[in-house]
Amino acid sequence: MLKPSLQVRLGxxxxxxxxxxxxxxxxxxxxxxxxxxxxxxxETNPMLETEEDKASETLLSENQPQKxxxxxxxxxxxxxxxxxxxPTDSQWDDYYExxxxxxxxxxxxxxxxYLENQSTDNQDSLQEHLIWQLExxxxxxxxxxxxxxxxxxxxxxxxxxxxxENIYENLRKDYEEIELxxxxxVLKFIQRLDPIGSGSRSLxxxxxxxxxxxxNETPAISNARLLVENFLDKVATKNxxxxxxxxxxxxxxxxxxxxxxxxxNPRPGDLISNQKPEYIVPDVYVSKHEGNWHxxxxxxxAPKLRINDVYSSLVKNSxxxxxxxxxxxxxxxxxxxxxxxxxxxxxxxxxxxxxLRHQRAFFxxxxxxxxxxxxxxxxxxxxxxxxxxxxVTTKKYLDCARGxxxxxxxxxxxxxxxxxxxxxxxxxQAMIKKLIKEEIQAKPLSDNKIATLLEKNGITIARRTIxxxxxxxxxxxxxxxxxxx
Numbered sequence: 001m002l003k004p005s006l007q008v009r010l011g012x013x014x015x016x017x018x019x020x021x022x023x024x025x026x027x028x029x030x031x032x033x034x035x036x037x038x039x040x041x042x043e044t045n046p047m048l049e050t051e052e053d054k055a056s057e058t059l060l061s062e063n064q065p066q067k068x069x070x071x072x073x074x075x076x077x078x079x080x081x082x083x084x085x086x087p088t089d090s091q092w093d094d095y096y097e098x099x100x101x102x103x104x105x106x107x108x109x110x111x112x113x114y115l116e117n118q119s120t121d122n123q124d125s126l127q128e129h130l131i132w133q134l135e136x137x138x139x140x141x142x143x144x145x146x147x148x149x150x151x152x153x154x155x156x157x158x159x160x161x162x163x164x165e166n167i168y169e170n171l172r173k174d175y176e177e178i179e180l181x182x183x184x185x186v187l188k189f190i191q192r193l194d195p196i197g198s199g200s201r202s203l204x205x206x207x208x209x210x211x212x213x214x215x216n217e218t219p220a221i222s223n224a225r226l227l228v229e230n231f232l233d234k235v236a237t238k239n240x241x242x243x244x245x246x247x248x249x250x251x252x253x254x255x256x257x258x259x260x261x262x263x264x265n266p267r268p269g270d271l272i273s274n275q276k277p278e279y280i281v282p283d284v285y286v287s288k289h290e291g292n293w294h295x296x297x298x299x300x301x302a303p304k305l306r307i308n309d310v311y312s313s314l315v316k317n318s319x320x321x322x323x324x325x326x327x328x329x330x331x332x333x334x335x336x337x338x339x340x341x342x343x344x345x346x347x348x349x350x351x352x353x354x355x356l357r358h359q360r361a362f363f364x365x366x367x368x369x370x371x372x373x374x375x376x377x378x379x380x381x382x383x384x385x386x387x388x389x390x391x392v393t394t395k396k397y398l399d400c401a402r403g404x405x406x407x408x409x410x411x412x413x414x415x416x417x418x419x420x421x422x423x424x425x426x427x428x429q430a431m432i433k434k435l436i437k438e439e440i441q442a443k444p445l446s447d448n449k450i451a452t453l454l455e456k457n458g459i460t461i462a463r464r465t466i467x468x469x470x471x472x473x474x475x476x477x478x479x480x481x482x483x484x485x
Contacts, residue, residue: 023340027347027388030395031281035302038341042305047327047334049308126158126198126272127151133193139186142175146186150199158198158206158269160187195268203266204232210264223249223257235261238482282399284352286363293363295352297345298399305338307331347384351392354378355410362410363400367430372414372422417458428459429469436475444478 029037042048124132130151139147149171153162164187168180190199191209200206207228214221227235231243240254249257265271285296315327358377361369375393379386393407414422432450439445445453447466454461467477475481 019336019340022336023343024391026340026344028391028394031283031298031301031397032279033395034344038302038305041334041337042303045330045334045337046311047308047330048305048337050303050305124272126154126156126269129272130154130190130193130198134190137189139189142178143182143186143189145175146171146178146183147190150183150187150190154190154199154269156269157267158195158200160199160201163201195265195271197265197268200268204228206266206268207232207261207264210268211260218260220253220256220260223253224260227254227257228261237480280397280404282397282404283348284396284398286352286356286398286400288363288401293356293360295349295356297349305334305341307334307338347388347392348396350382351378351389351407352398354381355398355407359410363402366402368427368434370410370412370424370426370430372424373411374413375411415459415461417460423459425469428454428461429473431457431459432466432469433473433475436470436481439481442482444481446478 026034026037042050131148134144134147134151146167149167150160153160153167155161164180164183168178168183171178171183187199191197192213196213197206197209200209208225211221211225211228216222226247227243231246234240234243235258240251240258243249243254244251247254281301282298283301284298287294287296311327312331315324315331355373355378356363358373359371361371375386375389378384379389382389393411396407398405398407398410409426412425414424415428417423431454435445435450435453447463447470450466450470451461451463454466470477
C-alpha cells in the first residue's frame, strides 16, 4: 500500500521573466514595427518622453537636473544588466553609461513626412473600382446584376476565375429569361472599363483587348494583333525565325510588333491595388572611410525615449501610497523598456560588425566574393544562441554602397571546389547571372554549358542545381532567352 511522503529535490529551471520576454519581443521586430511599439509605450507610460518634448520639459522643470538621452545609441556600449528591483530615486546613468550618437545619413523626419503625405487615390480594390464605373453607366437592371456577378468573379490580377457557363447556370436559378449571349455582352462591356482587359479569361484575350483599343494608326499595330492571335507561343519562346518563315515579315517588322506587345499589361488588375506599399528602413549603415569599414546604427528610425524628470521626481514626493506605487511601477517599466531598446541596439551592432568581418570581401568586390556563412558561425563568435541570431537577422536591413540587404542575405550554404576550398551559394548565383548576362543572345547558354564553365573555374555543381539557382534568380531557360540572329 502506497503512503504519502515528502521528498526534497534540487534542480535548475529557466524562467522567462517579463523583462526577458520584452527584450526578445523587441529584438525580433522590424524598424517600422519597433517604431509603432515605441509609440504605444510612449502613449501609455507617463514616465516616458521623446526628444521633441525636451523644450516643454525645460519650462516645467527649470530647477531639475537634466539627464542625457540614454536611448540615442550608435555604437556598442557596456553589456551590464540591471538588478530585478531598482531604487525609486535612482538614475539610469547609475547603472548604464549612455553613448553619444552620430548623425544619420538621412533625416527620418523627411522620410516620415513623405510616408504621411502619400496619395490615397488608388486605395480602392479592383472590384470597387469597376463597380464605381458601373454605377456611372446606363445598364438595365438585369445587365447590372450580371455585371456585379462577373466582377465578383474577377481576381486581383484582373482575370475572370469562373467560366461564363457556370455564371450563366447560377444566374438562371433566379432569372429564367437570361441568355448566355447576354452574359458575354456584359463581359465585353466590363473588359473595356478601366483598366482595359479586366475580366479576361486568358493572357491572349487580355492582350487582344488592349490592342483592339489602340488606334489603327499605331505603328506595327496590325502585325502585333496578328502575332497575338496566331503566334503568341512563338513570341513567348522568341522563336522569331519560324514567325518570319510563316508570315514573310521582315526582321524589323517582327521586332517592332514584339516591342508593342511587350508594352501591354499582362496583369491589368495590378494597376488598381488596395495594398499600401511596404517601405524598408535600414537598421544599420555600412560605409568605408579612410580605407576602413565602419558600421553605424540608424538612430533616426524610431522615436528616441528618455525618462521624464518631472514625473520621476513625483515618485519621492507622493504622499498617497496608491499613487506612489503606480508611479514607481511606471518608472520601473519605463527603465526596463529603455534597457530593452539599448540591448536590441547593442545586439544589432554586434551582429552587423560580425557580418562585416566575415563578408568584407563582398563589400569590397561584390556578390562573386561572398563567403559561406551560417547562423552558427555568428552565434559561436558572439557567444549567443542561434535563435537570437535568427531573430536579429530577420526583417533587419543593412544599407551600404551596393544597396540595401536583409541581414539574412549574407548567410548561405557552400559548395566544395576542386582545390579543396569552398564557395558560397550566393557567389555561385552571381557567377551564373554574370555568365548569362555576357552570353551570345543568339546562342544562350544551357544549364549544362553553365555547369561546364563553372567546373573550369574549379566549381563542380550539378545541372539541376544550376537550374534551381537560375529559377531563384528569375532567369528563364535558354530557349526563352534566345533572340533573333
